[in-house]
Amino acid sequence: MLQSRLAFIGGGNMAEAILGGLLASGYPLSQCVVTEPLQARCEFLHSKYPGLQVLSGPQANYLAVNGSESASHTAALVDNGSVHINPTAASESFSPAEVVILAVKPQVLRGVVTDLGSTLHQRQPLVISIAAGIETSAIARFMAEGASSGSSGSDATAPTQIQHEDLPAVIRAMPNTPALVNEGATGLYATLDTTPAQRLVAESLLGAVSKQVSWVDQESLIDTVTGISGSGPAYFFLMMEAMEDAAVKLGMDRETAKELTIQTCLGAAKMAQSSSDDLKTLRVKVTSPQGTTDAAIKTFEQGGFRDLVAASVTAADSRSKSLATELCGPGKESKL
Amino acid sequence: MTQQEQHQGRLAFIGGGNMAEAILGGLLACGYPLSQCVVTEPIQARCEFLQSKYPGLQTLSGPDANRLAVQGSKSATTTQTLIQDGSIQVNPTAASTDFAPAEVIILAVKPQVLRNVVIDLAPALRALQPLVISIAAGIETSAIVRFMADGVDEDAIAAGSVKLPPVIRVMPNTPALVLEGAAGMYATADATAEQREVAESLMAAVSKQVSWVETESLIDTVTGISGSGPAYFFLMMEAMEEAGVKLGMDRATAKALTIQTCLGAAKMAQLSSDDLETLRIKVTSPQGTTDAAIKAFEAGGFRDLVEKGVTAADARSRTLAKELGGAKL
Numbered sequence: 001m002l003q004s005r006l007a008f009i010g011g012g013n014m015a016e017a018i019l020g021g022l023l024a025s026g027y028p029l030s031q032c033v034v035t036e037p038l039q040a041r042c043e044f045l046h047s048k049y050p051g052l053q054v055l056s057g058p059q060a061n062y063l064a065v066n067g068s069e070s071a072s073h074t075a076a077l078v079d080n081g082s083v084h085i086n087p088t089a090a091s092e093s094f095s096p097a098e099v100v101i102l103a104v105k106p107q108v109l110r111g112v113v114t115d116l117g118s119t120l121h122q123r124q125p126l127v128i129s130i131a132a133g134i135e136t137s138a139i140a141r142f143m144a145e146g147a148s149s150g151s152s153g154s155d156a157t158a159p160t161q162i163q164h165e166d167l168p169a170v171i172r173a174m175p176n177t178p179a180l181v182n183e184g185a186t187g188l189y190a191t192l193d194t195t196p197a198q199r200l201v202a203e204s205l206l207g208a209v210s211k212q213v214s215w216v217d218q219e220s221l222i223d224t225v226t227g228i229s230g231s232g233p234a235y236f237f238l239m240m241e242a243m244e245d246a247a248v249k250l251g252m253d254r255e256t257a258k259e260l261t262i263q264t265c266l267g268a269a270k271m272a273q274s275s276s277d278d279l280k281t282l283r284v285k286v287t288s289p290q291g292t293t294d295a296a297i298k299t300f301e302q303g304g305f306r307d308l309v310a311a312s313v314t315a316a317d318s319r320s321k322s323l324a325t326e327l328c329g330p331g332k333e334s335k336l
Numbered sequence: 337m338t339q340q341e342q343h344q345g346r347l348a349f350i351g352g353g354n355m356a357e358a359i360l361g362g363l364l365a366c367g368y369p370l371s372q373c374v375v376t377e378p379i380q381a382r383c384e385f386l387q388s389k390y391p392g393l394q395t396l397s398g399p400d401a402n403r404l405a406v407q408g409s410k411s412a413t414t415t416q417t418l419i420q421d422g423s424i425q426v427n428p429t430a431a432s433t434d435f436a437p438a439e440v441i442i443l444a445v446k447p448q449v450l451r452n453v454v455i456d457l458a459p460a461l462r463a464l465q466p467l468v469i470s471i472a473a474g475i476e477t478s479a480i481v482r483f484m485a486d487g488v489d490e491d492a493i494a495a496g497s498v499k500l501p502p503v504i505r506v507m508p509n510t511p512a513l514v515l516e517g518a519a520g521m522y523a524t525a526d527a528t529a530e531q532r533e534v535a536e537s538l539m540a541a542v543s544k545q546v547s548w549v550e551t552e553s554l555i556d557t558v559t560g561i562s563g564s565g566p567a568y569f570f571l572m573m574e575a576m577e578e579a580g581v582k583l584g585m586d587r588a589t590a591k592a593l594t595i596q597t598c599l600g601a602a603k604m605a606q607l608s609s610d611d612l613e614t615l616r617i618k619v620t621s622p623q624g625t626t627d628a629a630i631k632a633f634e635a636g637g638f639r640d641l642v643e644k645g646v647t648a649a650d651a652r653s654r655t656l657a658k659e660l661g662g663a664k665l
Contacts, residue, residue: 178600185596212596236601237616242642263545266602267511268569283570309575319628
């Protein structure tokens with residue numbers, strides 16, 4: 001079973017979802033460390049996961065990735081205010097991270113990774129990024145920038161050139177919100193220098209909260225993953241909302257309309273998952289000619305339902321691509 | 337009769353098609369006693385299928401099958417006589433050829449034959465007063481009641497000297513086949529609370545959501561939402577998969593991610609106390625990818641289109657109900 005030393009850089013919802021899913025499947029708590037700048041969020045994580053090592057402060061990320069040499073080393077950093085720790089954590093000394101999960105907001109990722117450049121270069125963990133819109137080449141660039149400027153004894157006028165192959169391997173993940181209920185759908189892209197073993201690690205980590213994990217062979221398809229599963233839950237929320245409203249308009253009470261709609265969505269998905277039939281066949285099988293379902297489907301077709309869905313998926317894919325361009329330049333505001 | 341006994345009462349399925357089998361299978365999986373169930377089914381091959389899938393299940397076919405299922409058999413000897421004269425065919429491996437009258441009847445025949453089936457059973461139903469549950473689309477409870485009153489003087493019924501069994505109408509849906517059904521139910525005024533509970537627990541064997549409607553006309557709306565609804569989501573998923581493929585993704589990946597996204601969204605919605613609008617807003621950062629997609633949906637009139645589709649199914653359900661020959665889902 002995977003027991004690698006795991007560092008979450010950023011302790012937001014998705015990080016917590018993955019951590020929670022891992023712990024629920026038996027991942028050792030003592031092998032996890034989370035860094036999180038917001039005090040209130042730290043306290044929340046402390047209370048929800050007693051004994052979890054949560055770090056904040058200027059040296060938190062460095063310590064999480066590099067490890068602490070000893071309890072006294074950590075204590076010294078705490079004393080000089082470089083780091084705040086969870087007082088109830090199992091131990092104050094821990095080993096370097098073998099896997100680093102970048103879970104910070106896309107707009108701060110560049111700064112975070114640049115600061116960590118040297119230690120990432122030195123420790124060579126597997127780097128998994130769940131930040132939307134940040135390409136693996138950009139992450140590599142940020143690591144190189146950070147490692148070059150951070151190399152000890154470097155001449156300021158001739159910074160050491162860090163070779164790409166000397167940098168840690170990067171895997172990019174596009175998970176989705178249902179990971180919060182352990183029902184995620186996640187797309188993964190691995191750079192060419194990742195090993196099969198590393199790919200397996202990423203798969204099992206994201207698999208802790210995802211029921212579907214799919215690899216894509218070109219990074220550009222991560223934008224398409226975004227258009228399908230990344231943003232997709234909202235499409236179904238909208239569909240269900242529209243069905244619920246339609247039923248209410250026809251005289252049904254809202255509660256009943258909501259409950260029947262949601263279970264219909266769930267049931268359809270379950271049927272699709274457990275059947276070997278394709279989606280068209282599933283639909284045709286339940287659509288008797290001239291029946292009620294036929295009436296609805298004909299209405300959808302005549303109203304351009306398919307094209308509308310295609311246009312929306314494409315809009316999300318396009319927006320993902322343009323965000324990637326926006327985010328990888330200097331000083332740009334990022335938006336998901 | 338205690339509630340426990342009622343929930344394990346003698347159960348007759350009139351018709352052994354997919355939905356009947358789904359309900360039976362779900363009940364058996366929940367521990368319902370096989371010996372308390374009987375299924376009538378005219379197609380021999382279908383009988384044999386049910387016999388092999390549920391060894392020991394009492395299946396009946398032949399001209400007297402429905403009546404025997406409802407009335408029960410007086411004795412093994414009586415049953416033998418009926419077999420010998422060709423009135424019924426039984427499952428040779430069934431536990432017993434001697435069984436009690438049905439306490440609950442599930443009408444699972446095709447809508448277009450229901451009228452004749454119920455008229456044929458009418459005297460037995462009036463005599464024995466089981467709970468009658470209909471899963472036939474488009475057949476109103478008033479029609480079923482009328483069929484059960486066949487041959488009886490209207491005045492006698494009005495005067496209350498002839499009592500008709502209560503009828504509960506159910507609109508289930510196909511995901512019942514994977515034990516994930518959504519069902520709407522309507523009961524005639526004479527159904528007791530206990531009978532409603534019995535019907536509910538039977539449908540709960542295959543449905544994760546069972547909802548009562550207080551006006552029968554809302555069964556048409558149930559049809560528009562959950563009855564026909566699975567097809568709407570199949571269409572949505574098909575369109576998303578196709579869009580993924582057009583953008584360069586391989587079909588298997590597009591399909592798998594799409595379906596799990598549908599499932600995940602539904603699970604989140606079920607587990608959350610937030611309404612659907614709030615759930616959507618929470619995952620839609622301004623100017624982001626999701627926002628771009630949602631804006632495209634809205635600009636294209638998605639909500640109106642969905643409303644139109646649901647309304648079309650509801651309207652078609654009403655029209656079909658009027659045609660006594662029955663509805664097609």
